[in-house]
Amino acid sequence: MIMKTKIQLLVLSALLLAGCGGKEEKEEAIRPVFYQEVGKSITQNVRSFSGVTQSATEAKLSFKVGGLIQKVTIDMGDTVKRGAVIARLDNTDYRINYNKTEASLKNAEAQLAAAKSAFLRVESLYVNNNVSLSEYEKVKTQFESAGTMVKTARSQLNAAQNQLDYTVLRAPFDGVVSSVMAQENEMTGAGHPIVVFAGVNNLEVKTAVPENIIAQINRGQDVTVRFSAFPEKTFRGVITEVSPGIPNASAYPVIIQLAESSSRLFPGMTGTVELALNVDSLSQYRIVIATDAVGHDQSGDFVFVAVKSNESDIYVAEKREVTLGELQAKGYEIMSGLDKNEVVITAGLSFLYDGRKVKLLDN
The missing domain is CATH 1.10.287.470 (Helix hairpin bin)
Structure with a gap:
């Protein structure tokens, strides 16, 4: 009987020790985190639109006299210097x-x-x-x-x-042959187009802006243009024309003059036009946080806010639902869910949960 009682006590002690050991294992270390103190930044409402380059100096070239076309010296897409021969008539x-x-x-x-x-x-x-x-x-x-x-x-x-x-047709400026409209051994008359010729030193970009924001677009406004062919470079431009509109159309043509020329740009190239829209002085001051600070789950978008605890230099991670605005260059615009001067954790969200203790690292 005494032996049986001792065995029971030993088993009970082992169970108690195992229980204590489990509690110790569940206690996680305080996690160090990077953070961002929330402030209000000046943001621009930037909208992007597709555009196509075109020459500001495009011309249909023709002979000033008629006759039999003896020679066409160029092909569509050829780059031609000023004064170069385009075509000749039998003289x-x-x-x-x-x-x-x-x-x-x-x-x-x-x-x-x-x-x-x-x-x-x-x-x-x-x-x-x-x-x-x-x-x-x-x-x-x-x-x-x-x-x-x-x-x-x-x-x-x-x-x-x-x-x-006049029996020799020459390029009036440096440019690219956009189209060839005549062939050798054809008869042509004075003024009949032979080629469409586009200048390459004076390029512009044509885009279309929807009616709901056309009122915020002005002549002389600076824009940025990007081309997928040259992802490492941005091109500056200025709006030179804003169309009053086309009947039965929901978009308005806008012309942007490129401020710099490039031997790598040609008419017909597609690009993206970035327009900074006019916004009122109050709405342009908004909260922007790093993209890595935003998490996503079934409930929506969230962040972890570091809330000061009673312990020195220790914070508690508080999960907070937020409403995202546009993605800006510096991160997401926060429409609601955060206030100025709050501390947002900017990395390692997968290791956090609501209530976990954290320590702020020196950024």
């Missing part, structure tokens, strides 16, 4: 006309030389009263007429030279 007829007018000028100049010689001879005789006034005036008139013929022939030669030059 045979224009060359013949030039040669004829050149011969006419030489003939007129020969007649002028003869008329001048005759005039000078008669003039000297007239001074000495050796010829009549009528004879003098006749020769003088012939000399003046020959001079007029030379001027006319020179004008005709200049015109013929221009016509000959």
Whole structure:
């Protein structure tokens, strides 16, 4: 009987010791955490819209004279320097006309030389009263007429030279061939488009802004443009045109002039236009916290606030539901759930629970 009682006491003692050991294991160490003291930051309501680059100096190039297209020297997408040849016409007829007018000028100049010689001879005789006034005036008139013929022939030669030059179509500025609208061995007329040519040194971006915010967009407003082809770089721009609207459309065209040129940008490239909207002075002061400070569960979005305890330098993690606004460059905008000067834990949310003791690390 005594032995049985001892065994029972030993078992009871072992159970008590096991129970005490479990309690000790459940006691977790105070967890060190990084934190952020909540303050009100100036935030901008930035909206993003898709845009496409286009040339501010786009032109449809055409010949000033008609004829048979002999050669097209470019293809769509080619980058062309100012003065480079775009296309040529068969200039045979224009060359013949030039040669004829050149011969006419030489003939007129020969007649002028003869008329001048005759005039000078008669003039000297007239001074000495050796010829009549009528004879003098006749020769003088012939000399003046020959001079007029030379001027006319020179004008005709200049015109013929221009016509000959017009059979060569050249790039008026540095640019890119957007479209080719004619082929070799086709007949074309004066003013008929041959290519669409877009400048590359003066690019702009066209985007569309919805009607609910168009009133907050102004000419002269600075914007930022990003291109997926160059994720490491941002481009500055300024709004130059705000369309009054298009009938039956819910978006308004907006034109942004890029403030800097780049040899890597071409017309037709897609990008993202970031517009900072005008907001009232009170609404722009909002709470913004780091993205890592925000957690998400079935109940929604939450943060852990470090609340001071009665122990020195010890805080208690308090789980707090929050309402998120827009994602800003510095983190999430908090619409509700936090107040200024509260301390938010910014890392290790998966190790926290409501009521856990924490210690703030030096950030």
